[in-house]
Amino acid sequence: MFGKKVLSFVDFxxxxxxxxSDENxxxxxxxxxxxxxxxxxxxxITGLGPIFVRIAKFDYFKEVLEKIYEFKEISQEAAFHLFEVGxxxxxxxxIVEDSPNLHQAQQGFGTVHHVAFRVEDSAALQEWIERYDMFRLPSSGYVDRHFFESLYARVAPQILFxxxxxxxxxxxxxxxxxxxxxxxLPPFLEPKRAQIEKLVRPIDTVRSTNEFIKE
Structure with a gap:
């Protein structure tokens, strides 16, 4: 796809x-x-991307990407459109798939809740808040996530940036x-640590004391 080697699969x-592939x-x-x-x-694995979006109203979504986020469409293969920024x-x-007969998605197993783009700091985030206001795009406003600061916007039905x-x-x-x-956990959830840990499915995440043999 678009000259890239791609391996597609699904999980349980x-x-x-x-x-x-990042080749070339x-x-x-x-x-x-x-x-x-x-x-x-x-x-x-060395990173995440490109982001893949399947959309029913392609023309509207294309306008959002180009006008608000300043993406440029650089290529097309059948129903797939490649946009690039920076x-x-x-x-x-x-990568956006134009799928006009797509049924509206429902959140649940096997779906992606949102995608995230990085910005440098609080000042950059504030500029985006003002930009959203300029385009009258409804948003969450500033959100303090303790580990980082965020801004959310529903840019199309069921598509959260x-x-x-x-x-x-x-x-x-x-x-x-x-x-x-x-x-x-962020500080406001620390008092509930014992309760939360009882509900979380145990996952072996220890790697500092493990030695892995490369396959």
């Missing part, structure tokens, strides 16, 4: 995924894969070496 909830990718640089994981580094590349692209700041980040209460090995 029928959630759809795609692995997209330009634009936004790929991230750094998990160095000590079981996957050989040549095949490891530096472009897999990390700066959205989030803009999120880079900081403060997830390492304010735990070091990188053990990051993600325990349930991290």
């Amino acid at each position: 909830d029928d959630q759809k995924y795609q692995l997209i 990718n330009t634009g936004v640089a790929s991230g750094t894969p998990w160095q000590k994981g079981p996957i050989p580094l040549d095949y490891a 530096e472009g590349g897999n990390g700066g692209q959205v 989030e803009l999120a700041t880079d900081g403060p980040g997830f390492m304010g209460d735990e070091p990188y070496e053990t990051l993600g090995e325990m349930l991290s």
Whole structure:
């Protein structure tokens, strides 16, 4: 698709995924894969993108992407349209499928709740709040997520976009070496930790003391 090698698959909830090759990718640089994981580094995941959206009212959504978010349509293959913003590349692209007979989605297993785009800081987020107001796009307004700051907007039926700041980040209460090995909660939920932990399905997230043999 659009000159990219793509491997599509679904999980046990029928959630759809795609692995997209960064081979010959330009634009936004790929991230750094998990160095000590079981996957050989040549095949490891290095980031998220492009975002894939299936939409019934394509013309409206195209206008939103181009006028509000300043994306540019750079290619089309049948019903699939490739939009790009900023530096472009897999990390700066959205693939939109024009699907006029699409039934309205319902939130549940096998669906994506929202997609997020990064912005630098609070000042950048405030500029987007003002931009949404200028285009009269209803939004959540400023939201403090403790680990980052956010702004949400329903840009089309059942399509929710989030803009999120880079900081403060997830390492304010735990070091990188053990990051993600325990349930991290914002301060207002800490008093309910015991109750929440009883409801969360146990997942083995310990990696700091494990040694993985690459497959």
